[in-house]
Amino acid sequence: MKKFRGVFIKNDNEIGLLREANRIVAAILDVLGEHVRPGVSTMHFEELAQAECRKHGVRPAFQGYHGFPFALCCSVNEEVVHGFPSTKRILQEGDIVSFDMGVVYDGFYGDSARTYPVGTVSDEAARLIRVTRESLFEGIAEARVGNTLYDISAAVQRHVEAAGFGVVRRFVGHGIGRSLHEKPEIPNFVPRGMPGVPLKPGMVLAIEPMVTVGTYEVEILADNWTAVTRDRKLSAHFEHSVAITPDGPIILSLSQAEAARLAG
Template sequence: MKLNRNDLCWCKSGLKYKNCHLEFDEKLSDLKRKGHIVPTRNLIKTRAQIEGIRKSAEINNGLLDLISENIKEGMTTEEINKLAHEYTVSNGGIPATLNYDGFPKSICVSINNVVCHGIPSKNVILKNGDIVNVDATTILNGYYSDASRMFMIGEVDEEAKKLVEVTKECLNKGVEAVKPWGFLGDIGAAIQEYAESNGYSVVREFGGHGVGLDIHEEPFVSHLGKRGTGMVLVPGMVFTIEPMINAGSNEIFIDEDDGWTVFTDDDSLSAQWEHTILVTEDGIEIIAR
């Protein structure tokens, strides 16, 4: 619906359109006329929605902090899952992965050669030298937040330690590439260049994604790319950046038995870090980390 200048803005700010998103919409229209891909309004979060996502992230960040304090050698991945589940529920949240498309647990725990979507189990025990990704997604009052962290168990060899550190720096470089009115491809280019300069490969099939009102929204955030291409990044967009970096080939496969666990095809190590990002008028805000 076309708004007049003095109508209330579509973003529900309570302001007149001319004092809120009129100039913003005109800029988007001009970019679209020039052939750029621009986000639709449903990808631009309102102030109320952003605040809801922030509150969800308080729980998500808290449970990852709790895991950071407790994860150790000899612990089962099911114990990690139980810790996360109980913390989330006791704080009024809902674990978003539990029963999502049949996923049976409240978090994902991916060890060594598991790229992502590792299913917690009482039979999987953390060992000295393991590198572990714990990926948590929380719902609070209908709002979603999503983040993951890597953990190194006991004495980790230099090869594994370097992979974890380089992957964290890949995330940082991806975040630094996010600029209001920049491009989605800038993120992937920054990550790909840094990973490959260190001799690593970037998983293609999985990437970041819009988040906030659902667990997965548009746009897909590839961790490979070309600068100046892809969707325009505008204030109000919320999405994850979550590079999955392999020590060997970027080829992967999904376990046929559980339909979820993703492994490196060559059995090489894999690491991942994830933040939920808000694009602001003058930069970015890391909402979940």
């Protein structure tokens, strides 16, 4: 494994292991999505995630990471990221719920996130989910050799803000490999006065837009983990782990179901 400006460059074998780690994450998220409905507690999804990790023979990546107590980040409505699953939090018709899941497979990390509607949601909530997901793919399209990191950032920001939504600044994407969070950080906005890191073959990036209906400013709740929008308006979150190759970006965490939707 080589380094470029502090960023680990993966070889084909390492990318293969990352692909398998992320394939498992995608499969777990597929299972979680099948259970999203009104009346289900968010702890049910934690239990499912734990059971799926055992089934696939992998370790939950988040549990114990800097003291995080769960396998799954489960964030509802105004919760942006790092929400705690709970037996007391019951999904209601019209909610939106974000799942952020990671695993460790043979020493390599997988990481991906999706936001789901719970039953029938408002037009605003549906549009937020759609635009956030679209912004992720706009960013991925720019993850090409010859571009810089901030080409990804600019594509995400442009798509989100054109739709009238906000881009969270406090949390960003990241490199991924033998560690969950590696260099470089990948903001979903373009920082002023800073050059973007050139994209090179072998980089693997976890790109993850977090998008809000109102302000992009967030607060951390008393559990010291759950981030919520300061104005308590809705937030959505999508994430894919992506390998940079000479032939373009490869989405490592794309499930078969999602690949079929994109192909259709």
